[in-house]
Amino acid sequence: MVRASSRRDPDAVLAVRRAVRRFLDEPECARRLRQGELYVAVSGGADSLALADAAAHAGRRRNVRVRAIVVDHGLQPGSAEVAERAAETARGLGVDEARVVPVTVSGPGGQEAAARRARYAALRAQLPEPNRLVLLGHTRDDQAETVLLGLGRGSGARSLAGMRPLDPPWGRPLLELSRSVTAQACTGLGVRPWSDPHNSDRRFTRVRLREEVLPLLEDVLSGGVAAALARTAAQLREDTDALDVLAEELAERAHDGSALDVEVLEPAPPALRRRVLRGWLLAEGVPELTDAHLRAVDELIGRWRGQGGVWLPGDFEARRSRAKLMLNASRPTTRGD
Known part of the structure; x- marks a missing residue:
């Protein structure tokens, strides 16, 4: 230096x-x-x-x-x-x-x-x-690496949107x-x-992305890959921000004390519902949510068949009862109401 x-x-x-x-x-x-x-x-x-x-x-x-x-x-x-x-x-x-x-x-x-x-x-x-x-x-190169990591891990739009x-x-x-x-x-x-x-130790995933994957993509796709990934991240951030605003408005209407009103949520697109569910579950203290968790809880709204509750990390249970979605710190029930 x-x-x-x-x-x-x-x-x-x-x-x-x-x-x-x-x-x-x-x-x-x-x-x-x-x-x-x-x-x-x-x-x-x-x-x-x-x-x-x-x-x-x-x-x-x-x-x-x-x-x-x-x-x-x-x-x-x-x-x-x-x-x-x-x-x-x-x-x-x-x-x-x-x-x-x-x-x-x-x-x-x-x-x-x-x-x-x-x-x-x-x-x-x-x-x-x-x-x-x-x-x-x-830099833009770091952003491209972040987007590729999110893509490879299937982490969803928030990861593909990269760093703000x-x-x-x-x-x-x-x-x-x-x-x-x-x-x-x-x-x-x-x-x-x-x-x-x-930064040159190939035991680390990000280093291999930087030194192997991105150069190969640049070669195969004739350049501009890092810039294209950064643009994609920016576009996804804009879309994600717009969906988040709509989800906040939906959440305000759906909240009924500590529960959620299923009749308000059911007509909404699944992408908005899952955003509301994610915010609700995190606010209630559920740790380490995955996409699979959110989809399972969303099925209590979008694919309701009288099924039992959904077990979540932290020994929480999301269940549906009388058109309300509730969260309990207990073991799952065998059947919903």
């Missing part, structure tokens, strides 16, 4: 700065800057260093203090030194403050998932108030830029990014 002497590429630097400026001009982002602070997650890689420079540049123009947060996952020998160099480089790029936050990576789901949980928890813990904004360096540009407190201003642009921007800034060995 030391200063490099390579040929400058000011166009890439300007592209990243322009993307961050436009993102921060959005009303919700501007509202979150009113306290005069902006946070940026920095790993030392090209994406985050280019982002740190652009954030610092925008901060000076807006009279906003920019604070870089470097999370040290402690997964590799020398990680503390790598984190300190990343913080030092961020300071050299103009951020007002850079701090290193060490974390312990543990828990279910594999190392990738555990590291992600620890990182996001550490970033959130650094915020003095929840209404602040943390910029993340995800603004998902408070997280902000992702670089989703329309490729990873090559951030690398060129670092050349233009004269810094040499750190290359995380985990």
Whole structure:
């Protein structure tokens, strides 16, 4: 992450700065800057260093203090030194403050998932108030990988919609830029990014997508795949948001205390019904919902034959009784009313 002497590429630097400026001009982002602070997650890689420079540049123009947060996952020998160099480089790029936050990576789901949980928890813990904004360096390539992961796992439209540009407190201003642009921007800034060995370790699914699957798709489909996947994600987000609004209106009419009115839900399209059911079940504390769970509960509305209740994670039971859908913390019954 030391200063490099390579040929400058000011166009890439300007592209990243322009993307961050436009993102921060959005009303919700501007509202979150009113306290005069902006946070940026920095790993030392090209994406985050280019982002740190652009954030610092925008901060000076807006009279906003920019604070870089470097999370040290402690997964590799020398990680503390790598984190300190990343913080030092961020300071050299103009951020007002850079701090290193060490974390312990543990828990279910594999190392990738555990590291992600620890990182996001550490970033959130650094915020003095929840209404602040943390910029993340995800690019169009990251978005394409996320969409492919969702497609391969059959996770539904929400996963295929990818990462949101603004998902408070997280902000992702670089989703329309490729990873090559951030690398060129670092050349233009004269810094040499750190290359995380985990990013080339093919034990991790995302690495194999990046190095094997996406290049093959680009070759077979004659290029433009990452951009096409990102466009698809944006279109699905718009559709999903529209369906969510309709589902909220349906839920308001269907709620009857802690139960749902089946007569209100039954005429609605299944996609809207399942959105209402998902919100209801999560609000009631049902954990780890899957598509299969939602479809089984929806059959109590759309394919009612007097069947018994549906068992759900957490020892909950969804059952239908007298045109009401109810949720009990008990074992399933053998037959509905």
